[in-house]
Amino acid sequence: MKVLVAVKRVVDYNVKVRPKSDGTDVDLNNVKMAINPFCEIAVEEAVRLKEKGVATEIIAVSIGPKVAQEQIRTALALGADRGILVETEEDVQPLGIAKVLKAVVDKEQPQLVIMGKQAIDGDNNQTGQMLAALTGMAQGTFASEVAVDGDSVAVTREIDGGLQTVKLALPAVVTTDLRLNEPRYASLPNIMKAKKKPLDTLTPDELGIDVTPRVKTLKVEPPAERQAGIKVADVAELVEKLKNEAKVI
Amino acid sequence: MPAPLLNERDLDFMLYEFLDSESMCARERYRDHNRESFDAAIATAKQVAEKYFLPIRGKVDRNEPRFENGRVEMLPEIKQAVDAATEAGFVSSTADYEVGGMQLPLPVATVANAYLTAAGSTTLGYLSLTTANASLIEAHGTPEQIAKWAVPQRSGRFAGTMAMTEPGAGSGLADLITSAERAEDGSYRITGNKIYISGGDHELNENIVHLVLARVKGAPKGTKGISLFIVPKFLVNDDGSLGEQNDVALAGLFHKMGGRGQTSTSLNFGERGGAVGYLVGEENRGLSYMFHMMNEARIMVGTGAATIALTGFQYSLNYARERPQGRLPSCKDPLSPSVNIIEHADVRRMLLAQKAYAEGAFALCLFGAQLADDQHTAPTEEQRSQAKLLLDFLIPMIKTWPSEYGPQANSLAIQVLGGAGYINEHPVEMFYRDNRLNPIHEGTTGIQSLDLLARKVPMQGMAGYHYCLALMRETVAQAGAVAGLEKQAEQLESAIKRLTDTTETLLAAMADTNIDKVLANSVMYLKLFGHVVVAWLWLKQGLVAHQALAQSQHGDEQNFYRGKLQAMRYFFSVELPHTERWSALLMQGEDSAYAMRDDWF
Ligand SMILES: Cc1cc2nc3c(=O)[nH]c(=O)nc-3n(C[C@H](O)[C@H](O)[C@H](O)COP(=O)(O)OP(=O)(O)OC[C@H]3O[C@@H](n4cnc5c(N)ncnc54)[C@H](O)[C@@H]3O)c2cc1C
16 A cells, blocks of 8 residues: 655754744744654654555655755655655645645555644644545544554544544544654665655646645744742742732632 | 753864865765765764663663673673664765665764764774774775675674784784684684783674784794784684684673773683684785774774763763852852852863863864875875875874873863762763773874874875975965964964974984984874864864854854854963973973983882
8 A cells, every 4th residue: 555654844853943033934044954753753654554564655745945855865764665845935834735735645546644743843733634624535633553454544543631543444644643653763774775766846836736825924033031030938928929929829 | 951962063063164075975986975865874873872872871881791601791782772873884884885885984974973972982882893893804805705704794793803912912012922823724723812802702793703913823023923814703604604613712801990881801712722713815914904994993093082072071061051059259149149150260161171172182083084085085196195195194193182182171071060070970970981091092192102203204204294284384374364363373383383393303313312212202292293283173163163153144153153263262372382381391302201210219
């Protein structure tokens, strides 16, 4: 079975991001970029399915600028078989990404699409759900376990109250949560082999998709700085301050 | 927040700004590469380091391997770490694709390895020896020997060692007595005792390939009669399967100050009639084959020392930012909160000194790694031979300067932590102990200094020496034209003058007075030259930082470059002036140690 994984190029999770001085956006100048950690988990899950003999081919897709090829190649080094970059300079939003992915799904006809539950840049947590809605595929979000069985997949989901397992008919969309697996790293020989794997480039236009943003960013500013704390002499003073200054009790 | 193993921004600076490693991709050997694959390899090293090496670093230090019933017992986690690093490709990162390598340029591999070193230099030691052993066999072995002994090391089946030292032959290898006798089948029987052999026995791999220096019966005395042999722990059948155990016995383990996770062994060859050994290359040329690898091995020692200094610096920096203690002298209010110790200028002094030593040392080693690569892969024959010339010349400094100043940096890291630095809840005391080996092995500081003054300076009509001076003067000219760096350019120019005056005086004295007396001060000469070379490389870093600072908009970036420039200033203001005193002592022919007599002690 064919598995499609979506990988997004985002700011490396170690980077402390800052707004630009004019407040129009986050400052990404000279900042280290990486594959979104949730997408990495998606790639890992697909590779494990292939190692188990369930998946036969893994296609890694990214939507973004030309340099997003790097993140596709990371996925190829981890074990994906080929890559597709849908190249655009536009800052594509979840709905646009979901539409592009739908077009790729129509073309490739995968049985399973695995993607991160969210990307750590926008933290939207929307794309997987939108893709499922657009394609009419079943969805299993926030997966902490994925078990394919014939033409269905059992997805254990992390929900507020604990865990919920749903059984979905294939084809389906699965979005990954943090506990699904621990991604591997690419061995040095595999980094080199990844360079020889096929990587096709398409554009939203070729797919007939309009990716113009629908949501406008008005302003980006840092959260208010935390004020310094104070020391109180005893419990009585604490209670007094909570009552009269903070007015919380 | 835990301290980073290494400063990633600084490593990027070293690799892509100080050196221009990306430009190496234009060379045939590296044409499949780009910055992306370099960064990917470094990222993998970091992940292996954080996942397998770092979590066991303290445990490995506290649980030395034990000698039990004739075999070695060690923590099973060491094998997991060694296997993980091997499977990820770190035994063969620079090796050819054909043997499973990644053909990484040496400077890039050096940075990748730095993560493994910082997270567990001791555990990495097993792999480094295997890499060195396989490279030597690939360079001088027959195709059959390569297939039988090097390929299984690259894949992680076998491990390797270098077995040179004997109880009676350490610095003076000329006196080694391990013997080899030719057998009828063309192999040799080896008899003798080797000591301090790192990784000489363990069960991390199926087999261990010892590269042993020995003297064939009847061979000339001294270094001209030394041959090199492959002596395996287990014999290997022609189909690659293991045969019977060879006549190599583990006589015991040494217990060490640092590097405690790696076995240091005493090995007896030939207790039962002679260990089977296979000659590498020709008889009596063993030492030259070893020396062929010596430059790489010495760069590796220097880099290890520099890297442990870097990681100790990061650890103490992090600590200084979080430890509140005391108030500034100017603060008279006892009710005011205490400051983090980084607010104390003396703590900043210790941090800045570490930065100057560690980053200076690392720059020197990366520059050496670049030359070691250039001597094989630079585009023209002239560039290749110049790289070799300069590397041969600089090698005593590349090995020694980091080995001497790395432990000093680690000592300052301990001091920054105060009492916490002296106890084993923090790793800085271990860094110091681990690093303290480096001035001893691969040629002691004393031996390196003799190599510099008696061999490398006069070598080829002083060609390496003059080439090195010319490059330093180029940098002086460049920096002299940059507003803000003129002072350092001037200081370096005077230091070079001091160095050349001193060198001429010493060479003249060696020619017409007692050579022993002149060479009595060889370590001081090595320090003098080392400080001038490191100042030069700091000025080169300063030039890059100065230019980048003018162009950078981002606050973090500007701070990074300012930090570089400040460390350069520190080195020029506080360290480089030492050369004045050293030079004066050398020129005067300081002879208190030389004239001291045994009976007077
Ligand atoms: C942890 C550890 C790991 C090691 N690993 C290996 C290994 O894997 N394989 C291997 O073969 N060896 C190994 N060695 C041995 C190491 O290379 C030697 O210890 C080193 O070469 C010094 O030799 P030595 O110990 O005999 O000291 P000596 O040679 O006895 O030196 C003692 C002192 O005398 C000085 N000295 C000696 N000769 C001269 C001279 N001509 N002029 C001026 N000063 C001199 C030295 O500088 C030193 O200060 C290891 C050693 C250690 C401690």
